[in-house]
Amino acid sequence: AQTVTQSQPEMSVQEAETVTLSCTYDTSESDYYLFWYKQPPSRQMILVIRQEAYKQQNATENRFSVNFQKAAKSFSLKISDSQLGDAAMYFCALYSGAGSYQLTFGKGTKLSVIP
């Protein structure tokens, strides 16, 4: 079984500052993918960033970047220059192959952005 753990139920950040959300995971597969999703109050789950396990380079998408530590099974999300629109629930997710198509989510971190 694969698991995803987000240990920070809530976080807050000052507008324009940087915040890091934590995620750890466990899987016995060697080939897997990691994702961060954002869910604003509108409920639409939106992909923020993805990381393939075989890639050593950390993924970046504009103000969003990850710190992928494969040996430690850690996958944190850094949001730089935080904006009010970044306020949302953030979910870490793991997909590992073996044909099961299971995409497992953590419990989420609620991020508040303070003006």
Added chain:
Amino acid sequence: ETGVTQTPRHLVMGMTNKKSLKCEQHLGHNAMYWYKQSAKKPLELMFVYNFKEQTENNSVPSRFSPECPNSSHLFLHLHTLQPEDSALYLCASSRLSGQGYTEAFFGQGTRLTVV
């Protein structure tokens, strides 16, 4: 707009009713998912379909009955539900090919209330 459409957006039903949730995608994806999102629990994977074949059924009660007539459509038939089944039901789709796995694209969800 993610390309995954769910209807209805809101549904209120009595415990003796029968209703169906619908999900549609035209992204060329081969896997479709039903997730349940409750207030105090992480996203729970209910069912996974790969090319119309059910690959996962995570111990979901039989009062939830999925149907996948083709790769683009997914239904969740509901009957004799309980109040604790009230939740946000999310549909998602993704594609797995020789080039790897795409991220899951989510619909906007159906907010279900059982009275």
